[in-house]
Amino acid sequence: MGASFRAESLKLRNRPAVWILGLVWLGLAVVLGYVAVYAFVANAPPPPVPQDVPEQERARIQQQERQFQEQQLQSLLPENALSGALSSFANLGAAVALILGALVVGGEYGWGTLKTIVTQRPNRPQVFAGKLLALLAALAVFAVLILAASAAASYAVASLQESPVDWPPAGEFARALGAGVLILALWAALGVFLATLFRSTALAVGLGLVYLLVLEVLVLSLPIPNETYRNAGRFFPGQNSTFLANSFAGGGAVGGPGQPTGAGQAALVVAAYAIALVVLAALIFRRRDVA
Amino acid sequence: MATNVPQSPQESEPDASLLVQTRGLTKRYGGLTAVDDLDLSVRRGEVYGFLGPNGAGKTTTLKMLLGLVRPSGGSARVLDRSPGTPGGLAKIGALVESPAFYPYLSGTNNLKVMARYSGVPNGRVAEVLEAVELEAVELSGRAKSRYKKYSLGMKQRLGVAAALLKDPDLLILDEPTNGLDPKGVADMRSLIRRLGTGERTVLLSSHLLGEVEQVCDRIGVIHKGKLISEGAVADLRGGGALVVRAEPMEEAARIAERLEGVEGVEATDGVLRLKTDPGRAAEINAKLVSAGLRVSELRPAERSLEDAFLEMTGGETV
Structure with a gap:
């Protein structure tokens, strides 16, 4: 498996699509999560208040606006760096991981390279395990880079605001990294499974994104007045990965009807889905003819 | 599957x-x-x-x-x-x-x-x-x-x-x-x-x-x-045949047809093509010579591989 892992790592390092995906996520996470928010909040003009509003009411509205701006700026500071970083994992990061998972397996079918590598020496389970390990390593690097970029951006905001720099405890950083990698692993596993099943990158990416962005939300928003149906939401992968990502926000994510009861449960559900998808994909990969 | x-x-x-x-x-x-x-x-x-x-x-x-x-x-x-x-x-x-x-x-x-x-x-x-x-x-x-x-x-x-x-x-x-x-x-x-x-x-x-x-x-x-x-x-090219050039050819063909193990004789381009095991060349040569014929050529017949392939596949080309 070590040989397969080294071969896969060499491929991933030299594949432009991997770097492009990583840089797009990194750029969007910093620009949308920090630069755009800071530029808007810091330069926002005072809210227009009609002239006929009494002075006392006018002062109250302006006070509310200042509080909102302060909250927004507060969310960009180092003490909230983890929640800022993790917020992108369950949507943009999930999409990137899904595409990457589909690319890693689907490319082999598209280029016909699967027959070349499985006739080299390792057996198919070793090839597959090497792929997954290399993919997981790439996702871990992505997660570290996003956390580091968020930390750097929040430090920059603190410097601009001349605010004190209070970092979250190191343990929280480690927990956030673990949660982030777990979320990415789930969506990458879905990409791997779909690409293996359909022997195609395009179909896997298309179907995966439809599920991630539309299908689960659509299913859970159906107006069905049934307790069991509403509670079923807590077992859906998207719900749990979003809950897990939001659990790093101040006060943690709040569970409600159809929501996981806690970050621990969300992590377990996410891990269970990731493992199940990988096992299914491995079985298909091992058994099926290489046409 | x-x-x-x-x-x-x-x-x-x-x-x-x-x-x-x-x-x-x-x-x-x-x-x-x-x-x-x-x-x-x-x-x-x-x-x-x-x-x-x-x-x-x-x-x-x-x-x-x-x-x-x-x-x-x-x-x-x-x-x-x-x-x-x-x-x-x-x-x-x-x-x-x-x-x-x-x-x-x-x-x-x-x-x-x-x-x-x-x-x-x-x-x-x-x-x-x-x-x-x-x-x-x-x-x-x-x-x-x-x-x-x-x-x-x-x-x-x-x-x-x-x-x-x-x-x-x-x-x-x-x-x-x-x-x-x-x-x-x-x-x-x-x-x-x-x-x-x-x-x-x-x-x-x-x-x-x-x-x-x-x-x-x-x-x-x-x-x-x-x-x-x-x-x-x-x-594969041999195909179990011998090419014989002997004089007089008509007499050689008559004798060859009567030889044991020869399944057919065909005269083309001044030579005889005997359908038989090429390993019997020496024996056939001895019989023709003892019958007073002058044998100037005796060798295994070689078809082109294409002919052999066409024969094997019933005429379907590659």
Whole structure:
């Protein structure tokens, strides 16, 4: 498996699509999560208040606006760096991981390279395990880079605001990294499974994104007045990965009807889905003819 | 999905001289039988030509030998192992169908990836590049270009280079000259002949009669999934006939028709063609001479391989 892992790592390092995906996520996470928010909040003009509003009411509205701006700026500071970083994992990061998972397996079918590598020496389970390990390593690097970029951006905001720099405890950083990698692993596993099943990158990416962005939300928003149906939401992968990502926000994510009861449960559900998808994909990969 | 079948043959008497041996090897895709009850034997150290028209079942057979495709029936042993096992694959180099590599990597990096899968050191990459460059000079200057920019000829050569990484005992090449220009074809055939010297065994699949005739020691002919003939090139071309030039020819024809073991006599272009075992040449010569005839030529009849192939396949061309 070590040989397969080294071969896969060499491929991933030299594949432009991997770097492009990583840089797009990194750029969007910093620009949308920090630069755009800071530029808007810091330069926002005072809210227009009609002239006929009494002075006392006018002062109250302006006070509310200042509080909102302060909250927004507060969310960009180092003490909230983890929640800022993790917020992108369950949507943009999930999409990137899904595409990457589909690319890693689907490319082999598209280029016909699967027959070349499985006739080299390792057996198919070793090839597959090497792929997954290399993919997981790439996702871990992505997660570290996003956390580091968020930390750097929040430090920059603190410097601009001349605010004190209070970092979250190191343990929280480690927990956030673990949660982030777990979320990415789930969506990458879905990409791997779909690409293996359909022997195609395009179909896997298309179907995966439809599920991630539309299908689960659509299913859970159906107006069905049934307790069991509403509670079923807590077992859906998207719900749990979003809950897990939001659990790093101040006060943690709040569970409600159809929501996981806690970050621990969300992590377990996410891990269970990731493992199940990988096992299914491995079985298909091992058994099926290489046409 | 293929059905579960044993991939190891019922080896009552394993033959150590055979590197590849199949017994009743069969592959069905739904109602289509791609390979039908195939018994193939490739001997150690030979260049074996696997000849057949497009769609005859050559590539499917090779894929079964490499463990890429599961047989629907029968069994196969390759290097005394079941197909597709890591131990066996460690000594097999293969180029099946068209060469397939990563388009975003250079030729060198593609070989490095394959070297890692194979468990051979990176230093071997330079050696195999040198080996194929002896007859394909242009690859040397392009080894660091991306694979997607390679010509078909360069891709084929890179495929052969990858197949050589493990310094294999058995080299399986599937239509390696497909798409090459005439010089490329000549270079590739020369390379195959060189690779087939010594202990290495080469299993060459082709639909080109001239190619297997020039390169191979023995040939197996596959048609509609069945092995219809197997033997040395000379044997297949011989076809069990003798050519006799004797005077007077009419008298020679009358005597020959009465000889035991001669199944037919045909007079063409001033010679007689006797349908018989070529091994009886000396006996037939003695009888003609003792009858007072002047025999000036007596040799095994040789058809072109194309004629032999047409005869075997009932007129279907490759």
